[in-house]
Amino acid sequence: MRKGILDAVDNTFLSALQKTIEAKDATKFATAYRQTIEGCYSCHKAAEKPYLRLQIPDHPEAPIINFDPAAKWPE
Numbered sequence: 298m299r300k301g302i303l304d305a306v307d308n309t310f311l312s313a314l315q316k317t318i319e320a321k322d323a324t325k326f327a328t329a330y331r332q333t334i335e336g337c338y339s340c341h342k343a344a345e346k347p348y349l350r351l352q353i354p355d356h357p358e359a360p361i362i363n364f365d366p367a368a369k370w371p372e
């Protein structure tokens with residue numbers, strides 16, 4: 298099951314993200330980035346690690362794990 302999620306993140310989300318970068322499409326990039334993080338997080342939940350909740354870094358070297366227990370995204 299986790300292998301399936303990994304393949305989905307790799308083949309679907311990350312390749313979609315790469316295409317938006319190659320196309321220099323910032324709008325589609327933002328959407329693809331969020332979808333990728335949601336895909337990443339679905340595996341953390343499947344791996345019984347829901348506390349590894351990701352976030353979009355808001356400055357360089359920002360942590361990608363959000364330890365705020367009240368965080369609402371990704372679900």
Ligand code: HEC
Pocket residue numbers: 299300302303306333334336337338340341344346349351361362
């Ligand atoms: C196939 C399942 C799977 C996918 C897909 C996945 N992760 Fe994880 N991730 C894990 C597991 C399991 C752990 C916990 C590893 C451990 O506890 O040693 C983890 C841990 C992490 C950690 C914490 C590492 C640390 O320092 O302990 C980060 C950050 C992380 N993942 C980010 C991501 C990001 C970003 C993506 C998507 C690009 C992603 N993960 C996709 C399963 C996955």
